[in-house]
Amino acid sequence: EAQVTQNPRYLITVTGKKLTVTCSQNMNHEYMSWYRQDPGLGLRQIYYSMNVEVTDKGDVPEGYKVSRKEKRNFPLILESPSPNQTSLYFCASSPGLAGTYNEQFFGPGTRLTVL
Amino acid sequence: KQEVTQIPAALSVPEGENLVLNCSFTDSAIYNLQWFRQDPGKGLTSLLLIQSSQREQTSGRLNASLDKSSGRSTLYIAASQPGDSATYLCAVEGHRDDKIIFGKGTRLHILP
Numbered sequence: 001e002a003q004v005t006q007n008p009r010y011l012i013t014v015t016g017k018k019l020t021v022t023c024s025q026n027m028n029h030e031y032m033s034w035y036r037q038d039p040g041l042g043l044r045q046i047y048y049s050m051n052v053e054v055t056d057k058g059d060v061p062e063g064y065k066v067s068r069k070e071k072r073n074f075p076l077i078l079e080s081p082s083p084n085q086t087s088l089y090f091c092a093s094s095p096g097l098a099g100t101y102n103e104q105f106f107g108p109g110t111r112l113t114v115l
Numbered sequence: 116k117q118e119v120t121q122i123p124a125a126l127s128v129p130e131g132e133n134l135v136l137n138c139s140f141t142d143s144a145i146y147n148l149q150w151f152r153q154d155p156g157k158g159l160t161s162l163l164l165i166q167s168s169q170r171e172q173t174s175g176r177l178n179a180s181l182d183k184s185s186g187r188s189t190l191y192i193a194a195s196q197p198g199d200s201a202t203y204l205c206a207v208e209g210h211r212d213d214k215i216i217f218g219k220g221t222r223l224h225i226l227p
Contacts, residue, residue: 033215042219043159043204050213058214090158102147102208104215106159 002027004107006091012113013081021076021110023091029105030096032074033058034066036087037109043090049074050096081114088112117142117209121218129226130197136190136221138205143183146208150179150190153202153220162190162203167210195225 004025013019025032033048035058045058049068063085065077074093078085091107118141128134138148147166151159163172163179165188171180178191192199202220209216 031213035217040219043206043217045215045217048213048215056213059216092159103161103164104149104159104206105161106151108158 002105004091004093004105006089006107006110008110009108010111012115014115015082016080019078019081019112021078021089021091021112023074023076023107024072025074025093025105026072027093027095027105028071029093030071031094031102032068033092033104034064034074034076035090035092036060036085037090038087046076046089081112083114086112086114117207117214117216119205119207119216119218121203121205121221123221124219125222125224127224127226128195130195132195133191133193134195134223136192136203136223138188138190138218140186140188140207140216142209142211143186144210145183146210146213148179148181148188148205148207150177150188151204151206153204155202159204197225197227199223200225 007022030051034046035043037043044060047066049055089110092104094102094104120139149164150162165172165181176193181188202222204220206217
């Protein structure tokens with residue numbers, strides 16, 4: 001089954017404790033991205049990647065890191081989480097053929113709480 | 116900087132009615148526009164994707180149109196059903212920077 005998976009689905013942590021949220025897709029997609037969703041602010045793109053070893057900042061990259069060592073995986077790293085990073089996080093992938101058919105597929109979300 | 120606006124923020128209509136959701140964007144340099152559905156506490160489900168060269172796309176009771184020059188898209192839902200109740204989001208992929216910008220969504224409630 002074609003899908004985007006995220007782990008963990010729920011995470012409660014404390015300020016300053018490094019964490020990683022994994023994202024994996026099995027559709028051989030080139031484009032992957034991370035979003036956070038907050039009430040009243042909607043979905044905002046954190047980072048995106050057009051291909052392996054290519055990453056770019058989205059609209060809200062501060063406090064986050066990503067890597068794209070393999071095509072299928074795009075982990076989100078919070079080196080020193082803070083309470084303002086409490087949010088619902090989504091990973092997404094798309095074929096990456098900009099200008100043609102580039103439908104995005106979303107993971108189920110990770111609800112992160114930073115105390 | 117691209118901005119995407121969805122109006123109204125919330126909408127309640129009786130079952131069976133046809134309805135239109137609106138999405139506007141400030142920068143017409145886009146690759147595509149995509150409509151999503153999100154149920155409470157869930158992920159996003161893609162509904163329709165319109166390429167910048169297209170005018171509309173249809174899937175079942177849904178029809179999405181795109182007027183790139185005026186920066187507007189509409190999602191038309193025919194014969195609404197209670198199961199259509201959800202938040203509907205539109206997103207554009209920018210031609211200049213490949214960023215994807217979402218609107219804040221329209222929360223739709225279909226009254227049985």
